[in-house]
Amino acid sequence: MLTLSLIGIGCGDPEQLTLAAIRAINAADLVLIPHKGAAKSDLAELRQAICADVLTSDKTRIAEFDLPVRNAGEADYRRGVDDWHDAVAATWSQEIASHLGSDGRVALLIWGDPSLYDSSLRIARRLDPLPAIEVIPGITSIQALCAAHALPLNGIGEPFLVTTGRRLREGGWPDGTDTVVVMLDGGTAFQSLEPKGLHIWWGAYLGMSDQIIMSGELAEAGPRIVATRQEARERHGWIMDSYILKRRP
Template sequence: MIELILVGIGTGNPDHLTRSAVTALNRADLILIPRKGPDKDDLAGLRRDICAEVVTNPATRLVEFDLPVRDPTTPDYRRRVDDWHDAIAAAWAREIAAHLGDTGRVALLVWGDPALYDSTLRIAGRLTPAPKITVIPGITSIQTLCAAHAIPLNEIGAPFLVTTGRRLRDHGWPEGVDTLVVMLDGDCAFQTLPPEGVQIWWTAYAGMAEEINIAGPLAGTGPEIIARRAATRAAHGWLMDIYLLRRSSAA
C-alpha cells in the first residue's frame, strides 16, 4: 500500500519545520517536488533547499515533475479548479507508479499547513486506489504574519475571520467581526473597502529571506502596499502575501 505523507513546511523557512516534519521526510522513500515553470522556479528551489538541509536518509529519493497548468479558458471557476485538481492527481499517480510501484512512502512538501486554504488533501482524495494519508501540520502564514508584526491575532474575547480576497471583493466586510485575515488575494481587495477606522498589517514572503512587512492606517498604507506588491512581483516573478485588517468597533 502507498502511504502519502503531506508535510506542512510553513512558509519555506527550514527553521519553521517541526521535528515531526523532519522525521516524516526522512521516513519517505520518495519526495515529489513540483515544478511550476521557469517563472516560479524559486518555489521548487525552496523545496530542494529544505530537503538538502534536513533529509539525511540516503535511501530517500527526490523526484521533480511538471505541475499541470490550470486552464484559463474554462469559464466556470469551480469547474476550472476541479479539472486542474484531476490533472494534478493524475500527475502524482504517474510519478508514484513510475518510482514506487504499488507500495512505499511518498512525501509532498506543502506550504503552510495542509488544512488551511490548500487543496493538497482534496487532490489526495482523488487518487485510486486510495493511499493511506498522513498529515504533518505546519506553521501557517497567519502565525508568521502576526509574529512579524508582533500583534495578537484576535482582540480580547473577540472572534476573527479568515477569508479570501475574492470573497472580500464580492461581499464586503462580513458582519459580526472586526478582525479579518485575508489570503489568496491577487488584486488587493482591500481597495474596495471604506478605509476609515481600519488598520492593515501586510506581509509578503512571510518567513523567507525576502520578507516584507508594511503596516498602518488603510487609507494611507493601502496605496503603498499596492505599489510595493506590484514591484516585488515583477522582480521575482511570483509573490505570496497575506494581510490582517482590523477596524474599531465604532467603525
C-alpha cells in the same frame, strides 16, 4: 501498502520545520517536488534546499515534476478548480507509479499547513490507487504574519474570519467580526473597501529572505502596499502575500 505524507513546511524559513516534519521527510522513500513554471522556480529550489538540509536517509529519493496549470479563464470558478484538481491528482498518481510503484512512503512538502487554503488533501483523495494519508501540520502564513508584526490576531474573546481576496471583493466587509484575515488575493481586494476606520497588517514572502511587511491605517498604508506589491511581483515574477484587517471602534 502506499502511504502519502503531506508535510507542512512553514512559509519559507527552513527553521520553521517541526521535528515531526523532519522525521516524516526522512521516513519517505520518495519526495515529490512540483515545478510551477520558471517564474516560481525558487519555490522548488527551496524545497530542494530543505531536503538537502534535513535528509539523513540514503533510501529517500527525490523526483521533480511539472504541475498542471489551472485555467484561470474558466467562467465557472469551482468547475475550473475541480478540473484542475483532477489533472493534478492524475499527475501525482503517474509520478508515484513511475518512481515508487504501489508500495512505500511518498511525501509532498506543503507550503504552510495542508489544512488551510491548500488543496493537497482534496487532491490526495482522488489518487488511484488511494493511499493511506498522513498529515504533518506546519506553521501557517497567518501565524508567520502575526509573528512578523508582533500582533495578537483576535481581540479578547472576539472571533475573526479567514477569507479570500475574491470573497472580500465580491461580498465586502463580512458581518459579525472586526478582524478579517485575507489569503489567496491575486490582487489587492482591500482597495474595494471604504478605508475609514480600518488598519492593515500586510506581508509578502513571509519567512523567506525577501520578506516584506508593512502596516498602518488603510487609507495611508494601502497605496504604499499596492506600489510595493507591484514592484516586488515584477522583480520576482510572482508574489505570495496575505494580510490582516481590523476595524476600529
